[in-house]
Structures are given as C-alpha cells and as structure tokens.
Amino acid sequence: MNAENSLKVDADRLWATIDRSAQIGRFRDTGLRRLAVSSEDKEMRDLFVAWVREDGCAVEVDAVGNIFARRPGSDPNLPPVAIGSHLDTQICGGRYDGVLGVMCGLEVIRTLNDRSIQTRRAIEVIVWTNEEGARFSPPLMGSLAFAHRLPLAQALDTKDDAGLRFGDELERIGYAGKAPLGNHPLDCYFELHIEQAPHLDREGCDIGIVVGGYKTLALRIDIRGETSHSGGTPMADRRNALVGAGYLIAGVNDIGLAYAAERGRTTSPRIECFPNLPGIIPEHVRLIVDFRHPDTAGFDRMHADIKQAIAAAEAKARVAIEVTEGWSWGTSLFAPECIELLKATAVELGIPYREMLSQAGHDAYAVAELAPSVMIFTPCRDGISHNTTEEIDRARTLPGANLLLNAALKRANRSS
Amino acid sequence: MNAENSLKVDADRLWATIDRSAQIGRFRDTGLRRLAVSSEDKEMRDLFVAWVREDGCAVEVDAVGNIFARRPGSDPNLPPVAIGSHLDTQICGGRYDGVLGVMCGLEVIRTLNDRSIQTRRAIEVIVWTNEEGARFSPPLMGSLAFAHRLPLAQALDTKDDAGLRFGDELERIGYAGKAPLGNHPLDCYFELHIEQAPHLDREGCDIGIVVGGYKTLALRIDIRGETSHSGGTPMADRRNALVGAGYLIAGVNDIGLAYAAERGRTTSPRIECFPNLPGIIPEHVRLIVDFRHPDTAGFDRMHADIKQAIAAAEAKARVAIEVTEGWSWGTSLFAPECIELLKATAVELGIPYREMLSQAGHDAYAVAELAPSVMIFTPCRDGISHNTTEEIDRARTLPGANLLLNAALKRANRSS
Structure with missing residues (x-):
C-alpha cells in the first residue's frame, strides 16, 4: 500500500451522518443535549441500528445497552476488529464528541461495502452506553461494565438526579439487550475522537496517535x-x-x-x-x-x-x-502493537502525526484491559469541547478517518 | 404595680403549648421541620385557631395567611396592642424559634382571662406567615406584605424548589384569607423571641430588651x-x-x-x-x-x-x-416609647435586663414601619438556633414572658 492506492472514506457521506445526528437532541443552536438512555438517545440509537442493518450488519445489544454492529469476516472463528465510541452527549454538549468516532466506524464499513472488500476478520462498530456520565454516574459506564470493572447490578441500580433508575430507563428505550455482558472477545479496539484539548489545532497537526492517558x-x-x-x-x-x-x-x-x-x-x-x-x-x-x-x-x-x-x-x-x-x-493504556500499526500506516499514507497523551477519559481505557487498543485524535477548534460551540475543521478530520480505515483493514486481514 | 402584685403567666400551661407544638412536624427527635404553608404548618395553625377560639378570641386571616386572634377591649374604637411571632420553622429547626413568641402571646390572653381582666384596648396575637423563608423566599414574607414592603402578587407567585406556587399552597391549606392585607392599624407591637445568639445565656442575664438590629x-x-x-x-x-x-x-x-x-x-x-x-x-x-x-x-x-x-x-x-x-x-428599628415601657416594667418587676441588638431578622422589623414596636429576647442554650438541638432553660424564660404580660397590659390600659 502507498498513498496512491490507499482507501479513502466518502467525506460527504460521513458528514451527512454527523449532520443527521446533530438534529437529534439539538440544543442552543449548534450543540446537543442527548443524555444517556434519554428519548433522544433512543432516537439516535434507532437511527444507527437502522443504518447498520441496511449496510448488512448483524446487531447485538448487551445487558447494559452497548450496541455491536458486525460486518462479517471470511473466518467466523476469529474475533472481530472493533471500532467504537459513544452517541450520548454532555448536558451542554457538542456535535462531535463521541459521535465522530461512531460515524467514522460506520463509514469504514460503508467504504468496505462500496469496494466489496471481504476482510478475514469481522469488523465491528461498537456504541458504548453512557460514556459521559452526565446523567448517570460513573462515566464510561457501558465500557466499564463490558470490561467487568463495574458490576452490572450496580450500573442498573444507578439513579439520576430525578431519582430515575438506569435499568428502568434502559428498558424504557428498548435497549436492555439479551447478549451476555462482556463475553465478547475482540481482536483489537480502535477509537477515533476529537482531541478535546487545543494542541493539534494550535500546532497545525491533523493526527494524534494516543500512546497513553493523563x-x-x-x-x-x-x-x-x-x-x-x-x-x-x-x-x-x-x-x-x-x-x-x-x-x-x-x-x-x-x-x-x-x-x-x-x-x-x-x-x-x-x-x-x-x-x-x-x-x-x-x-x-x-x-x-x-x-x-x-x-x-x-x-x-x-x-x-x-x-x-x-x-x-x-x-x-x-x-x-x-x-x-x-x-x-493511569498513564500506560494502549498496546504497542496497535500504536506501531497506526504509526506505520500513517507513514505509508504520507500523513504527519504526533504522539500524544489523552487528557480526558475514554471508553478505550476500559476496553484496553481486555484487548489491544489504541486511539486516534483529530483536532477540535481551540480545544473546546463539552460546550455547544464545539467545532471541527472537516478537511483536517479526514486524515484521521482514512488512517482508521486503512489501519483497521490491515489488522482485519493480518495472517497471524 | 410592684413585684409582689404583678401578674404572672401560668408556666405549666405555657410549656404544655410548646410541647404540643413540638409534636407537629417533629424532626430528628428534638427538632421541628414545619415549613411555611406545608401540611404540618396547617395542622399547627388549625390547633392555634381552635385554642384562641376557645379562649374567646375573634379570628381573622388576611390574603397572605397572617392570622389575627383578637381579645376585645372595652373601647372598640382603639387599635389593638399586638403580640406576634411565627409558627413555621427552618428545615432543620428547633421547638422555640418563633413558637415561643406566639405561645407567650396566647398565654398573655389566657392569664388575662383567668383573672377576668378587661383591657381598654384589645389584645391581638398575630401569627405571621413564612417568617423563615426556608421554603419560599423572602423571609418575613407575611409581615413584609402586611407592611406593604412586598407586593401581594409577588408573594403569591413565589415558587419553592419543587416549583409549587406559594398562593396555591396557601389555598390548599385553607389560609388564603379574606381580610384586606395590611389595612389593620395597631397601637403597638411586641415580639418575644429566643436570642439565637449566646450572649444572654453566657452572661447569665434572662432578658434582652432589643433596641435595634444589626x-x-x-x-x-x-x-x-x-x-x-x-x-x-x-x-x-x-x-x-x-x-x-x-x-x-x-x-x-x-x-x-x-x-x-x-x-x-x-x-x-x-x-x-x-x-x-x-x-x-x-x-x-x-x-x-x-x-x-x-x-x-x-x-x-x-x-x-x-x-x-x-x-x-x-x-x-x-x-x-x-x-x-x-x-x-437597618440598625434603628424600635420605638423609644416601647423600649422605655419595657425597661420601666422590668425595673418594677425587679427583673435584671440588658439592652441589646438583634443579629437575626424578625417580623418586628417589618411591623416597626407601621406601628411602635419592640422585642424581648430570652436566652437559648449556647445561642444554638436553626438546629434541631435548639434548647432553652424554662425557668430563665419565664421572666421574659412575665415582662411581656405586664408591659402589654399597661400599654393596653394607658389613657392617652
């Protein structure tokens, strides 16, 4: 592979999914209020599930509401390459935090479908429940439960400030799934996310390969x-x-x-x-x-x-x-093999990157305890996030989406 | 009058009223949670109204829920001598704050009834609505509305933290009265209250004559x-x-x-x-x-x-x-003629007193703008108030009650 023959996502299609999401729970003009397991969250989940079914995916929902959309591979015995993030937002949130990572995963599947590319391992797009913790604490609820770091019963019994129980609300929106929680091996896990800090934006670099967390x-x-x-x-x-x-x-x-x-x-x-x-x-x-x-x-x-x-x-x-x-x-979270894969792929694609630490919490931190994981950061304007004015430069976001696509494809097809 | 022939309240009867009140909205064993215009406030008001009717008083309720219990005088053309305080409490309140002043007023009426003493001016016991401001803001709501310092419409439209409207709650408990608000001349106004600061208690003095406020x-x-x-x-x-x-x-x-x-x-x-x-x-x-x-x-x-x-x-x-x-x-609140009356009466009764300033807000501050007013403070243990452990020494409280009784009687019978 080199820069000429690499795959590229369909930018217009990707932005159309982001713009459609931006209508569900719209808040203060440019933002979103789509709290976990709210009616807005249900509407967004229903739309996502309808999309991935049209795209040929099998859909599974686990007991804490995590959604797994699977594009089958040629070898059904191998665990899938996973790409995930979240669709819930803060109470005064933006259009990209979490959403961008899920939609880039969806776009990876659609791009592979366009080219009729059959991968050896399945590709799975995961929507984690309640990453933000804005309505129900703790944050990363879905991924922590998946990683057996949060007991299911404790998650289901969590109450919001109005006294509503998480488990009841999950039932109400129809996402108390049947799949056993966390009994779900992954070959590896990728998460693309806006940086939520100003470094990439200010330095003019479009890709952060996240080697760990604060x-x-x-x-x-x-x-x-x-x-x-x-x-x-x-x-x-x-x-x-x-x-x-x-x-x-x-x-x-x-x-x-x-x-x-x-x-x-x-x-x-x-x-x-x-x-x-x-x-x-x-x-x-x-x-x-x-x-x-x-x-x-x-x-x-x-x-x-x-x-x-x-x-x-x-x-x-x-x-x-x-x-x-x-x-x-902690600080050392991500798998050297995944970090090296991203670096090598970025070099092949001719895309400059920098290594960096994440300052925020992410579902990838929980998943990293189960499977080799890594994150890709893309710039956000002035580092502003958890604010309705959160904004990105779309041209500067595409390199990250293409890196995700090509790295996931390589990993899915590797022989060993 | 001298110390020998002065009137004295019936201490057992006074404490029985306090103890009965302490059962209505009891909280954390020794305290009260009787928020303004709550069901507990209604129960206490109903009991008070029943008591004063048995004692021969006419009862009037105004549009903000203030209760006026009138023991007629021989000259119906003269405005009444008023004694008042409040029956609502803080959310973690005590048994005496406000309640003591109302029950001492009731005891004045009962003592005069015992002796069949006819006064020239009527004696009126007033229960002010929502002195604490714990549920509906501002504090002193009833007395401020009475003094035309708070518009009735504003008071009625105030909402508590649960979004309930004061006016609706007042209707619900049956105390949205018909009497016109504040069109109610008073000859003067006395209020007895626990000090809510530790000075009387620590200095061993039983009576503070309040000459002003912080x-x-x-x-x-x-x-x-x-x-x-x-x-x-x-x-x-x-x-x-x-x-x-x-x-x-x-x-x-x-x-x-x-x-x-x-x-x-x-x-x-x-x-x-x-x-x-x-x-x-x-x-x-x-x-x-x-x-x-x-x-x-x-x-x-x-x-x-x-x-x-x-x-x-x-x-x-x-x-x-x-x-x-x-x-x-402000600082200068109370009428020199009322302060002098209390001082002279205390001397006659042979009760030591000190002059002091009030550090808390009281309904008397609002009433003082309409009629000559004064307050009597009695000790409370360690100055603790707005706490369920609020406590008094009953023997050290009686001198204040007797001062109130004798001063009110003098004022009611004065010729000029």
Whole structure:
C-alpha cells in the first residue's frame, strides 16, 4: 500500500451522518443535549441500528445497552476488529464528541461495502452506553461494565438526579439487550475522537496517535458541619460545610494553577449542599473534584498537595471532611502493537502525526484491559469541547478517518 | 404595680403549648421541620385557631395567611396592642424559634382571662406567615406584605424548589384569607423571641430588651463562566463558575473572621450550580451571601471589602459576577416609647435586663414601619438556633414572658 492506492472514506457521506445526528437532541443552536438512555438517545440509537442493518450488519445489544454492529469476516472463528465510541452527549454538549468516532466506524464499513472488500476478520462498530456520565454516574459506564470493572447490578441500580433508575430507563428505550455482558472477545479496539484539548489545532497537526492517558483521579468529598443561625451564630462558633467547600475549591484550583506549566489540571465540576437555604448554615456538602497529570510522579505530588488543601479547609472551616476515591485511570493504556500499526500506516499514507497523551477519559481505557487498543485524535477548534460551540475543521478530520480505515483493514486481514 | 402584685403567666400551661407544638412536624427527635404553608404548618395553625377560639378570641386571616386572634377591649374604637411571632420553622429547626413568641402571646390572653381582666384596648396575637423563608423566599414574607414592603402578587407567585406556587399552597391549606392585607392599624407591637445568639445565656442575664438590629444585607450573586471539558481544557483557558464561587465563599468568610472581634458576620448559606455534572466545567453559579454588623459604619466597611472580594474572585477565576441586593434591614428599628415601657416594667418587676441588638431578622422589623414596636429576647442554650438541638432553660424564660404580660397590659390600659 502507498498513498496512491490507499482507501479513502466518502467525506460527504460521513458528514451527512454527523449532520443527521446533530438534529437529534439539538440544543442552543449548534450543540446537543442527548443524555444517556434519554428519548433522544433512543432516537439516535434507532437511527444507527437502522443504518447498520441496511449496510448488512448483524446487531447485538448487551445487558447494559452497548450496541455491536458486525460486518462479517471470511473466518467466523476469529474475533472481530472493533471500532467504537459513544452517541450520548454532555448536558451542554457538542456535535462531535463521541459521535465522530461512531460515524467514522460506520463509514469504514460503508467504504468496505462500496469496494466489496471481504476482510478475514469481522469488523465491528461498537456504541458504548453512557460514556459521559452526565446523567448517570460513573462515566464510561457501558465500557466499564463490558470490561467487568463495574458490576452490572450496580450500573442498573444507578439513579439520576430525578431519582430515575438506569435499568428502568434502559428498558424504557428498548435497549436492555439479551447478549451476555462482556463475553465478547475482540481482536483489537480502535477509537477515533476529537482531541478535546487545543494542541493539534494550535500546532497545525491533523493526527494524534494516543500512546497513553493523563493519570487521573476523581474524588467524592463529603464535608460535614452543623446547622445554625446565619445571623446570631458568632463566627468562631460556626461549622459551615459550604465555607469548607469554598476554601477547598479555592485551594484545589490554586494547585491546578501551580501545576499548569507541567500540564497538571484540577477541576471542581459539581457541588450539592444541604439544607441549602437562606438563614441557615449548611451542614453537609458533597463536592466532586478531579485532577490529572501527564506523569505518575507529578500526579503523586498533586495528590499530596490536595490532601494538604483538604486538611487546611477542614481546620479553617471547623468541618469534618471524608474523601472517597472515584473513577481513575493511569498513564500506560494502549498496546504497542496497535500504536506501531497506526504509526506505520500513517507513514505509508504520507500523513504527519504526533504522539500524544489523552487528557480526558475514554471508553478505550476500559476496553484496553481486555484487548489491544489504541486511539486516534483529530483536532477540535481551540480545544473546546463539552460546550455547544464545539467545532471541527472537516478537511483536517479526514486524515484521521482514512488512517482508521486503512489501519483497521490491515489488522482485519493480518495472517497471524 | 410592684413585684409582689404583678401578674404572672401560668408556666405549666405555657410549656404544655410548646410541647404540643413540638409534636407537629417533629424532626430528628428534638427538632421541628414545619415549613411555611406545608401540611404540618396547617395542622399547627388549625390547633392555634381552635385554642384562641376557645379562649374567646375573634379570628381573622388576611390574603397572605397572617392570622389575627383578637381579645376585645372595652373601647372598640382603639387599635389593638399586638403580640406576634411565627409558627413555621427552618428545615432543620428547633421547638422555640418563633413558637415561643406566639405561645407567650396566647398565654398573655389566657392569664388575662383567668383573672377576668378587661383591657381598654384589645389584645391581638398575630401569627405571621413564612417568617423563615426556608421554603419560599423572602423571609418575613407575611409581615413584609402586611407592611406593604412586598407586593401581594409577588408573594403569591413565589415558587419553592419543587416549583409549587406559594398562593396555591396557601389555598390548599385553607389560609388564603379574606381580610384586606395590611389595612389593620395597631397601637403597638411586641415580639418575644429566643436570642439565637449566646450572649444572654453566657452572661447569665434572662432578658434582652432589643433596641435595634444589626445592619444586614443579603446578596444574590450570579457567577457566569463557560462550559468546557474538565480534562482537556488548559487551566489558563478555563472559566469555571464554581471556582469563582469557591474563591468568593473563601474571601467572604475571611472578611467575617476579620470583623469577628467587632461582631461582624458573613454567611454563605446557599449555592446552585449548572450544569453541576462530572466532566464538564460549570457555566453558572447562583450564590446567596449575607453579612451584618452592629453599626452602620462597620457595615459599610464590610460592604466595601466584600465588593473587593467579588472583584478578586472575578479576576482569578476569569468569570463575570453580577450582584443583586436582596433583603436588608437597618440598625434603628424600635420605638423609644416601647423600649422605655419595657425597661420601666422590668425595673418594677425587679427583673435584671440588658439592652441589646438583634443579629437575626424578625417580623418586628417589618411591623416597626407601621406601628411602635419592640422585642424581648430570652436566652437559648449556647445561642444554638436553626438546629434541631435548639434548647432553652424554662425557668430563665419565664421572666421574659412575665415582662411581656405586664408591659402589654399597661400599654393596653394607658389613657392617652
């Protein structure tokens, strides 16, 4: 293979699928609100399933709602080459996060169909359920359950802020599938995704081959104080849980700023406060904090600093703070054989690339525990994501789609 | 009158009313959750109305649900001497806050009935609606509407966090009354209340004659940032509204601590955050902050410092902050003639007292704009209030009740 005889996706057809998806759960003009297992999610899933059936795929749905669309290979005994991502979005999400990866997988199948190319191994496009965790926690729910890192019963019993149960909602939209969960070998797993950080966009490079992830940990922080009168209680007698949270949010952000030069990050995305009423000092706050760093040593230094910030907030606000570790992932995730395949294919196609780390969480992190996996990043404008103004340069996205197509084809046809 | 021939309330009967009230909306063993215009509030109101009717009072309810229980005087042309407080509580409230003042008013009427004492002016016990503001904002809703400082339509249209409308709930519990709102002259207004601060309790003094209030202002603070990915967004590109709130809560509390020696106070009791989900940087936080100081000059210095803290949080978190001034009250509230009456009566009864300022908001602040008003404070243990462990020493509460009784009687019978 060389640049001249390589396969290319049908760009117009690919963008038509993205634009059709952008109509389902449209929000604030340019964005999407398509929360996991919502009616919008059902509509998008139904459309995807109809498309892949027209394209000759067999469809399987597992007990957590993951969808597997299989284009058969010539050797039915070999596990499939998988390409996946997600169709759910954040509450103020964009049109590309997740969607682009699924539609590129679909486009790989359609391009192979156009050329009547029979592969040795099957090609499978996977839609993971609830990657975002915006409605039901944790994020990566579908892929974690697939990888046996999240018990099915726990996933099904998760409730959203309105008290609705994940399992009931999954039944309601018709995606509580019969396929056994995770008993599903994969030859390998590819995921194409917008970068969600500004590096490719700013450097003018169109492809990131993702060799690992930032080391990341989320903390659930329970801060306990005591209710009392917001007027009469002397400052020295107060135990305001929200004040404890304020000192901690400020301290955690200061740590993020201190580590910014080495690309450390800290985020406080969510707070719940009780009683949360005027006139009464709050007795309980639950805060989510996450932090990440490109290397383990830096991560460990940040973690120590965050523990100090927690102790400082506890003392200053006279509150009791309890920390529970939540989702996490490490730095060394992806298979050298898949990384090398992408690099070699990019060279053959004559497409410049850079190696990089992912700063966000992805389903590929969970799948990587079961099968050799790798990710391809494509640029997004200014690195903006989880925002309705998320945007891409379509011309700069096609090299990634073509790399995915050619690498998946090679892997599917390899003899060993 | 002297200490020997002064009237005394029936202590056992008074405590029986408090104990009966403590069964309606009981919460966490020793406390109350009796939110305004809830079913528990209805049950307490119905009981109060039944009691005062048995005691020979005429009952009127106005359009915002305030209840007026009138013991007629010999001269029906004179406006009544009023004694009032509230029967609603905080969400984690105590048994005495508000309730004590209403039940002492009831006990005044019952004591006069015991002795068949006919007063020249009527005595009226008033139950103000929604003093706490715990379910429907603002606090002091009933008394502010009575004083024409809050339009009735606005009060009726207020919604709670569940979206229920105040006016509908008032209808539901049967207290949307027919009496015209506020067209109701009062000769004067007395309110007895637990102090909700620890000074009387710690100093061993049983009576505070309230000569004014801390100057107080509540601020509604809208903090606007921008959603983006909690992993990929570089620290320098972030506009996290919750981080803005964190810096501000910390800064506002630091100001409270700096003014603690001169009895300044700052409180952050309530926060709302959107989207408030893991993985996405918040774009909007609405924070309530209140602050108070015993004198106007100190209040003004605090206000200037808080404005600086807002500007600092705005700059550090790269957010936009908008401030709306909410409820407020000043320092000079109460009528010298009423203060002098209480002081003179206390001397006659041989009860030690101290003059003090109120640190909390009270219905008396609103009523004081219409009629000469004053408050009596009684001790509460460690100053704890808005907490289910709120407690009083009953023996140390009786002097206040007897002062109320004798002062109200004098005022009702005065000739001029």
